[in-house]
Amino acid sequence: MGWAASFRAILFFRKGNFLKTDSSQLFLMTKANPYITDEELVAACLKGDEAAWEALLERYGRVLYTMALKSGLGPDDAADIFQMICFILVKNLPTLREPGKLHGWLITTAKRECWRLRRLRRIPVVALDELLEKGERLEPSGGRADLPEANLLLIEQQHKVREGIKTLGLKCQKLLWGLYYAPEPLSHQQLGRLLEVSSSSIGRLRARCLERLRAALCQMGFE
Amino acid sequence: MRCYSFETLVSYVDGSLDISAVPAVDSHLTSGCAACGEGVEWLRKTLHAMRTDDLQAPPRETVDNVLEYFRKVHRKSFLASVRRCVDAMLLFDSSRQPEYSGVRSVQGSGKQLLYQADHYDIDLRLHPAEPSEYTHIIGQIMVEDDRFDQVSGIPVHVSAARTLLWSTLTDTLGVFYLRSVPQGRYDLKVVLLDREIDIHDVVIDKAV
Numbered sequence: 082m083g084w085a086a087s088f089r090a091i092l093f094f095r096k097g098n099f100l101k102t103d104s105s106q107l108f109l110m111t112k113a114n115p116y117i118t119d120e121e122l123v124a125a126c127l128k129g130d131e132a133a134w135e136a137l138l139e140r141y142g143r144v145l146y147t148m149a150l151k152s153g154l155g156p157d158d159a160a161d162i163f164q165m166i167c168f169i170l171v172k173n174l175p176t177l178r179e180p181g182k183l184h185g186w187l188i189t190t191a192k193r194e195c196w197r198l199r200r201l202r203r204i205p206v207v208a209l210d211e212l213l214e215k216g217e218r219l220e221p222s223g224g225r226a227d228l229p230e231a232n233l234l235l236i237e238q239q240h241k242v243r244e245g246i247k248t249l250g251l252k253c254q255k256l257l258w259g260l261y262y263a264p265e266p267l268s269h270q271q272l273g274r275l276l277e278v279s280s281s282s283i284g285r286l287r288a289r290c291l292e293r294l295r296a297a298l299c300q301m302g303f304e
Numbered sequence: 305m306r307c308y309s310f311e312t313l314v315s316y317v318d319g320s321l322d323i324s325a326v327p328a329v330d331s332h333l334t335s336g337c338a339a340c341g342e343g344v345e346w347l348r349k350t351l352h353a354m355r356t357d358d359l360q361a362p363p364r365e366t367v368d369n370v371l372e373y374f375r376k377v378h379r380k381s382f383l384a385s386v387r388r389c390v391d392a393m394l395l396f397d398s399s400r401q402p403e404y405s406g407v408r409s410v411q412g413s414g415k416q417l418l419y420q421a422d423h424y425d426i427d428l429r430l431h432p433a434e435p436s437e438y439t440h441i442i443g444q445i446m447v448e449d450d451r452f453d454q455v456s457g458i459p460v461h462v463s464a465a466r467t468l469l470w471s472t473l474t475d476t477l478g479v480f481y482l483r484s485v486p487q488g489r490y491d492l493k494v495v496l497l498d499r500e501i502d503i504h505d506v507v508i509d510k511a512v
Binding site for chain 1: 309310311314315320346347349350351353354355356357358359360361362363366367369370371373374375377378379438459469470471472473481483484486
């Protein structure tokens with residue numbers, strides 16, 4: 082399947098095949114898609130391909146929105162930040178020097194826009210070093226500090242793993258969701274029923290899926 | 305010693321490996337096996353990322369605004385278009401209306417400003433926010449015959465003293481939100497396909 086067909090598949094599967102994990106989070110289940118690089122998506126966007134643009138939003142929406150939330154902004158402000166970054170990206174798409182480094186560009190832009198919004202709102206921005214000196218915790222700090230680096234690394238790691246999982250087959254996606262993303266992890270018996278396999282084979286299947294995930298992430302240049 | 309299978313390493317990291325087998329894996333790892341060590345490290349990092357994943361998707365309506373903006377940009381060469389600039393004219397300012405005797409005042413609960421530029425109307429509602437030195441601005445761009453396609457996914461820029469401070473996009477009904485705007489004097493610019501509408505000197509003060 083070519084990348085253009087993959088965009089369509091993403092759009093098609095958006096409409097269904099979601100498994101609800103809690104009221105605010107949906108885990109997207111699609112049939113396995115070959116990984117489309119950021120360069121390919123940017124090139125398609127420049128030709129006006131709406132599906133490519135939607136695929137980019139699908140890829141980075143969660144990271145950018147969550148970054149804003151975890152830097153202490155409320156849901157409305159976080160939505161504004163996401164919108165602002167997209168607006169800047171559309172304007173900058175034709176002049177992006179290295180589309181392959183889009184991920185880093187978006188993270189830097191998100192950090193800057195969060196900082197700028199806080200400044201506009203006159204929310205005091207306290208340097209992380211200053212907090213450390215005072216012995217404050219490195220947790221999201223109610224709008225006081227910038228997003229701590231450790232939190233950012235975890236968000237990026239979670240994003241990469243999600244991207245990797247999307248390239249796996251539906252059986253592996255369901256298994257990993259049931260084991261690691263569900264609010265209440267499913268038992269091997271439940272997973273066996275869900276996947277229509279014997280519960281005794283879940284251990285082997287889990288190892289196989291994780292091995293495939295590792296290979297996929299490696300191929301995507303994430304590891 | 306032979307390396308352990310990936311399945312065993314998964315069970316080891318997952319905590320589901322038979323307790324009697326754990327010391328042998330521990331000792332294999334401490335002996336410095338690079339392949340198994342890397343596998344265990346990758347599993348720990350990845351399983352932690354999955355178990356703690358709380359990434360949230362942006363609201364659907366925000367994504368829709370951004371999609372609509374992209375459509376406009378690419379269908380009509382939006383970015384490259386030459387536009388004429390039009391100054392909006394203030395038609396109505398609720399704070400300048402006389403208060404009628406015996407009628408309950410609406411002052412203090414907000415302010416409405418209505419502008420017009422060509423066949424576009426721009427309605428600004430200013431609402432007090434918390435803390436009190438901030439104001440929420442909810443705007444709507446309206447066009448004759450309710451042609452919402454002309455006013456959806458449209459950028460609205462906010463500047464002060466000629467410095468661009470923020471930009472937002474209108475939704476499917478031409479509505480935009482500027483939240484928690486500090487007191488000050490602002491200029492708004494609405495960028496439509498064929499024209500830019502400037503709204504000068506929107507004053508946000510405590511009186512809102």
